Amino acid sequence: MRRTLKTLAIAALAIGLTASTANAQVLFWSNQAVPVEETQKMREQVLKAFPGGVDFQPQEPGPFITRIQAETETGTGAIGVVGGLYGDLANFADSWVDLSDVDLSGVAVSPAFLELGKFGTSEQKFLPWMQANYVMAANKQALQYLPEGADVNNLTYDQVIAWAKNLAEQTGSPKFGFPAGPKGLKHRFFQGFLLPAFTGSEVTKFRSAEAEQAWGKFKELWQYTNPASTNYDFMQEPLLTGDVWLAFDHIARLSEAFNQKPDDFVAFPAPSGPKGRAFMPVLAGIAVPKSAPDVAKSKELIKYMMQPETQVATLLATNFFPTTDAALPADLPASARALGPAVQAMTSSPDALPALLPVGLGDKAGQFNQVYIDAFERIVLANQDVRQVLDQQAETLRQLMVTTGAPCWLPDAPSEGPCPVE
Template sequence: MKKFYMVLAVTVLMVFVFVAPVYAKVTFGSTQMTPVAEREFLLNQISSFSKSSGISVELLNFEYPDLLSRLEAEHKTGKITINLVADLQANLYMMAAEGLFEDLKNVTIPGRTFIKTFEQYSYQGGQKVFIPWIQATYVMAINKKAFDYLPAGLKKEDVMNGTGKWTYDALLAWSKNLMEKTKMPQLGFPLGPKSLWHRFLHGCIYPSYTGTQASKFNSGEALVMWAYLKDLFKYVHPACTTWDNMDQPLLRNEVMIAWDHTARVKQAVVERPNDFVIAPVPRGPKGRGYLVVLTGLAIPKGASMDESVKLIDFLTSPKTQVAILESVGFFPVIQEASEAMPEGALKILTQGVVAQSSAADSIVCIAPGLGQYGGEFNEIYRTAFNRIVFSNESASKVVTELSQRLSKLYKQAGIPID
């Protein structure tokens, strides 16, 4: 009898082993959310997905060159192990140009209304390269007290909604008014060594005045812009060269108006949501230029798609999009996320970001995919600013000289100058 029960137990165990479900797997290669805290957050989200879907997910973090090499090798051998990729838009474009990704135009994610601008930018050469996932951008953070000093002809609604009246000239008049009335400069930019000041120059004000980030670097329109910046900096706080982030100067009440990356002004709104609002950047003669950091989700060519699409569905759901903003600071790419956003600081941030991305005069810019030459690209713009605005050198001479270096960088990187 004991032997019978032993045989029965072994038989039951064998049956269980053979009928137990074999979970499908997604190997998710990402260049994003690599810092420890961000990776831990993403792993927790993925774990929740796996429990509800029965699909296991392995998250692999890469630097872009390593991810590219891995995908190229797998594509060449036909042995595809990575079946979902997250990376910046520019990098996804370059990989798609090598034929490494599936065309996703027939992939539909129900219940998602992707921001129109991002949906357009997910295509390259007729191919839908990626599904938008997360975004970050650069905005104006404003102490509500500043609206008491608006110049004639500009209303709070113009600033908050990004109307045609919210221009760089209006910012100059507002900053002048603030300084005259408060006896202190109230406009702030981050110009510290670890700041993102170069992003304002090439991604915001250059396209607003010239229509492009780089191809009209030494144009007549650019000279008008440099003359404007020299005027504007009469009203910029002199401590700006020590600031890497603008949240603390805002919280210390050193300035009332600031420009910076959303993640770098977030803390001011979180700590004092009743005091600050987020607004679109001003517009220039050509439109409202602003830089967007857009991350997309792509599927390598030849990879199993069903499980990957289910993970994409999860990662772009309103609940996950809101959780990403709350925990990591990247903004949603779907309209439904705004409805799921609780009242408070993050809703204030989201409203400002959505108002900017919805502006009719938007000139959306993406940091050029210059690879190893990106650092030198950034330095060219910062050098131009320092020499023209701080050292009072001839703008025409400086931009003519530096434009040659800029053109050379694009040629070395093998991409057309925008």
């Protein structure tokens, strides 16, 4: 026994020391399409046809950033293409090669997105890869409880509250659901929907009287919210089980509900507030790091990703919509058919008010989100005084803006120097 153990140990050491990799595939390092099913589809349906093969590696934010930092610092790396959200890519603007020479051969990319991909320089730092948004979804059974005169495609925050109240009182239990779980995207709701809808601002008016009013409204809504919401990360699951009849979430986190029971659910735009129908578009881009092992090959992959067939395949894999004019096929899955029009209705509504994901915060983006999460937990869960909490959190927010020096982004007015918190 001891001899076999010894042999095993030596063998393991030998393998460990000699194992080497010769891999000609392009390494696609992404913080999108992380859920295993999406990863599987990205590999099998989107990237399989690329000549030479692609090694698609989705990552959590921590390792994602650390690895890019390490490769940027040493100037040598394994990553061929980086896929991430606008804000992630903005952190490393100097590390990306100029993509303006990638021949897109007739693919029309949204000009606004292309402009964002330049980060205000003359170089095309990234190409827009795919886009998403957040919407509301409801079980069709809930529609009969809509408050009188309310149009589901044109709701206000007051109407949503009245609707949730009707649901809670007439079905016997609270049926509004909110992704307030540990991995839920609750902070996006406050940053991009609730606060801008009432204040017209994401950062500057954080502690204004309007913000106080917005939090008051949300507290009102919370009375009619399923208390299990603090465990919900993806709203598709409680919608499917019937615990929740009315919910807000990222479209990729609602899609399974529509795919499994297409006839049971409807999707519609987020509500509007006094300042407009605020929403947070999510833009993911693809870039090539300067340290890529084979820049030409990486650019080929970028070109491949922008082709209409690939863009449609990406939509089917991730539920993120194309950024190009790619024609959508008629046989789209139920989720895309239901969610696409809802996003369209929201972004093109007359009172549309886009609020962007944070820009220029670098690795402080998590702390930025924490400000909103803390405000939510203190005001809504712990029932603390709204004014006092906002004053204290505003102080944290202000310090964060000063440390990072991040100027304002939409919908806040452009600022010289760090974005002020009034």
